[in-house]
Amino acid sequence: MGHSSPSAADERGRMSVTSPTRRPAADDGSVDGGPGGGSRNRSLIVVAALLVLVIGVATWIVAFSPMLGANTVKVQGTRTLTAAQVLDAAAIKQGTPLVRLDTAAVTRRVESLPLVASASVRTAYPSTVVITVTERVAVGYLAAGQKYVLVDKTGDQYRTVRGKPSRLPLFVVPAGPNAKSTGQAVATVAASLTPTLLAQVASVQAFDRTAITLLLGDRRVVRGGSAERRADKARILP
Numbered sequence: 001m002g003h004s005s006p007s008a009a010d011e012r013g014r015m016s017v018t019s020p021t022r023r024p025a026a027d028d029g030s031v032d033g034g035p036g037g038g039s040r041n042r043s044l045i046v047v048a049a050l051l052v053l054v055i056g057v058a059t060w061i062v063a064f065s066p067m068l069g070a071n072t073v074k075v076q077g078t079r080t081l082t083a084a085q086v087l088d089a090a091a092i093k094q095g096t097p098l099v100r101l102d103t104a105a106v107t108r109r110v111e112s113l114p115l116v117a118s119a120s121v122r123t124a125y126p127s128t129v130v131i132t133v134t135e136r137v138a139v140g141y142l143a144a145g146q147k148y149v150l151v152d153k154t155g156d157q158y159r160t161v162r163g164k165p166s167r168l169p170l171f172v173v174p175a176g177p178n179a180k181s182t183g184q185a186v187a188t189v190a191a192s193l194t195p196t197l198l199a200q201v202a203s204v205q206a207f208d209r210t211a212i213t214l215l216l217g218d219r220r221v222v223r224g225g226s227a228e229r230r231a232d233k234a235r236i237l238p
Contacts, residue, residue, distance in 0.1 A: 069095035071127040079135050081115050089113050090121075090131055098123040106131070114158045139190040140171040140204060153191035155184030169198065169214075172205040185209035 070092050075083040090106050103121040110119040110131060117136045123129055136158050138150040150159045151171055169190060173183045186204045189212055193201065206212045214222040 067126070069097050069127055070101060070123075070129045071095060073129045073131065075131050075133070077133040077135070081113065081133065081135060085113065086110060086131055086133060092129060098125060098127070098129070101129065117152065138165065138168055139187055139198065140169045141165045142171050142173070151183070151187055153187055155180070155187040157183075167195075167199040169201040170203040172203055174207060178208055182206050182209045186212060189214070 071094065073087060073090065073092055075086045078086060089109050089112065091109055092101070092106060101123060103123065106121045106129075107119050110116055110121070110133060115135050116133050118134045120132045121129065122132075136150075136152040136156070138159075139153050140151045141164075142149040142151060142157065144160065147160050147162055148164055149157045150161065150165065150168075151157050171183065171186050171190075173179055173186055186206050190198060190201070190204055200216055200218075201214050202217045203215045204212065205215065211223075216222065
């Protein structure tokens with residue numbers, strides 16, 4: 001009887017000693033749950049912000065900054081016109097960003113000059129605009145009192161001059177409702193001749209577009225009919 005049985009209090013004491021409960025790791029938003037996940041996220045945000053900033057600055061430089069603007073305008077192809085006249089008609093504002101320059105509108109303004117048959121406008125980065133013009137070429141003239149009106153190959157009367165043009169024929173076209181079409185036919189015939197042959201023609205006369213006559217400087221007459229036979233007329237002349 002020397003040993004006593006354990007008491008209820010001792011039993012409760014032994015039962016209360018247990019292993020600590022393992023808790024699940026907190027979800028901190030990182031891939032591996034490690035302490036470096038948050039730093040990587042912050043780095044991505046910084047990189048994205050810098051990228052947006054770079055894109056914004058580049059857009060501003062291209063679309064709004066004079067750095068890529070029209071600071072130099074070159075004019076090519078002029079013969080009678082001066083570069084200053086073309087520039088005045090083009091009306092390009094200094095520093096206009098090239099990407100925003102309305103080249104079609106500039107072309108229309110340049111082509112509004114009476115001496116310009118056609119024009120083209122192109123940009124050359126970083127800051128240059130090139131305007132190329134093709135001027136009208138006279139193939140004859142009309143008498144208008146003491147002045148003379150130059151006519152190009154399309155029949156357009158584009159310029160009035162005081163001095164009688166040399167090496168060009170006088171166009172004689174009757175007035176009336178068919179004057180324009182007759183004048184175009186006469187101009188077509190004259191334009192088909194080489195400069196050497198054209199210089200030999202004193203006048204091109206027509207009652208209508210189907211009855212065109214060439215009077216040469218030596219008073220020879222070439223009756224060629226309509227403009228459709230312009231190749232034949234060229235062969236007849238010496």
